[in-house]
Amino acid sequence: MSLSVRVIPCLDVADGRVVKGVNFLNLRDAGDPVELARTYYEQGADEITFLDVTATVDDRSTTFDIVERTAEQVFIPLTVGGGVRSADDVARLLACGADKVGVNSAAIRRPELIGEIADRFGAQVLVLSLDVKRSPSTASGFVVTTHGGRTETTLDALDWARQAIELGAGELLVNSIDADGTKAGFDLELVRAMRALSSVPVIASGGAGALEHFAPAIEAGADAVLAASVFHDGLLTIGQVKQELAREGAVVRA
C-alpha cells in the first residue's frame, strides 16, 4: 500500500476564461474553466489547480463563481492560487469550495502570512507556490521570481522553500520559469534539490511537453506533476500520462 503520484492539470484563469501563455507572456484562450475542470475530472485527474492570473486584483468575484460551480460537480481536491494576500482571502476561497490555496508573492512580501494561514486553517490548505529561475545571483543557483518570472527577487529559492516549510507551508508547488512553456521537460535538478530539503509534498511544474517527461520528474522525487498546455491543447490526456507513469513503475490511481 502506498500513495499514488498525482497528476494535476492547471487551469490559468483570467476574467473567467482559461488561458495559458508561452512563458506567461503571450496569453491565449483555451476554454471555459468549469467545463474543462469537469472534463479532466472525468479523465481521472487527481486534483485540479486554478491559477487566477487576472491582471486586476480588485475583482475576484469571477474566480469565486468558477470555484463554486466547479466544486459542485468535481469531487476531487481543488487548489486555487493567484491574488491571495490574507487569511481572509483564504477563508473566502475555502467557503467557495477550494480545498487548498496557493500563496506566492504575498508570502514573499510578508512571510508571516504563511503562519497566519496555517494557524487558522491548518498547514494542509497552504500550497507555497514558487516561480523559480536559474541565476548566478544566489548560492544554490536558483532564485525566486515574481510577476510570472519577469522580476527577480534576492531570495535563494531553496532557502525560501525551507523557511516557508518552517513557517507552516503544507506543500510546495515548484514551477520552473526556465522550463515553463518550452515543452522540453521538467527542470529535474530543481525537483531533486527541492525533494532533498522538503518534508512536505512537492509538485513539479513547468516544461511538460511529451509523455516521457513525467516519469523522470517522479523519479527526481516529485509527489505530483502539474501541467497545463499539453492537456489544454489536447496533446495528451490525463489517462495517457498515468498509463505512461505506470509503465515506468510509478503507482497511479486507475
Add this chain to the structure above:
Amino acid sequence: MTKVVVLDYGSGNVHSAAKAVELAGAEVEITHDRRAVMDADGLLVPGVGAYSAVMDALKAVRGDELIDRRLAGGRKVLGICVGMQVLFERGIERGVDREGLGEWPGVVTQLDAPVLPHMGWNTVDAAEGSVLFDGIRDERFYFVHSYAAQAWTLDVIPPFPQPQVTWAEHGGRFLAAVENGPLAATQFHPEKSGEAGIRLLRNWIGSLRD
C-alpha cells in the same frame, strides 16, 4: 427520501460534502439547528483544520451534545477527517493536548512518516463485511492529514457486534475508517474521492434507514 444533515459549525468546506451527499442520493440540509439535526436520518460531521479549533467550533454550536444525543438514540453519525479524529478521547497536535468527544478510546497523534501531510490517494485495508466499502474495497481514497488515531483498543463484548476497522498506511498503520454501530467515520475525504467516494456515501446513506 433519506435526509442527511451536514453539520454547519464553520469548519471548512461543507458545500462539497453536501453536494456529494446529494449526488449519492439523499436530501441534504446544511445546518446546526437542533431539531433538524435530531430529526435527520443521518448526521455528517465534516472537519478541517486544527483539532483544538475544530473542538471549539463544535462546542460553540453544541455539536458535542447533538452527536451524543443522536448516538444515545442509535441514530447514525458519520465523521470525516478531523470530524473522525474528534470522536477519540484526545488529540495532541503541535504540542496542544486537547480533549475530544470520547466516543472511542484512543489518542490522535502525528503520523511518523518522512513526508507530511499525508496528501493524496491511498489504498485501504477494508474491514471484512464493511458496509461503507461494499463494492469499493480496492479503490483509492483522498487523504490530507498529518494526524490520526493509530491504534484501536475498543473491546466490544458479545452480543454487541464487533466494530469494523479499516486501516491505511503512511509511515505506519493508522485508522482509515471505523464502523461501530450507529457511529462511523473516515479519515479520508469521501466527498473528494471521486466516484469511489460518492459510492461510499451511497453505501452509508443506504444504511441509514436499516
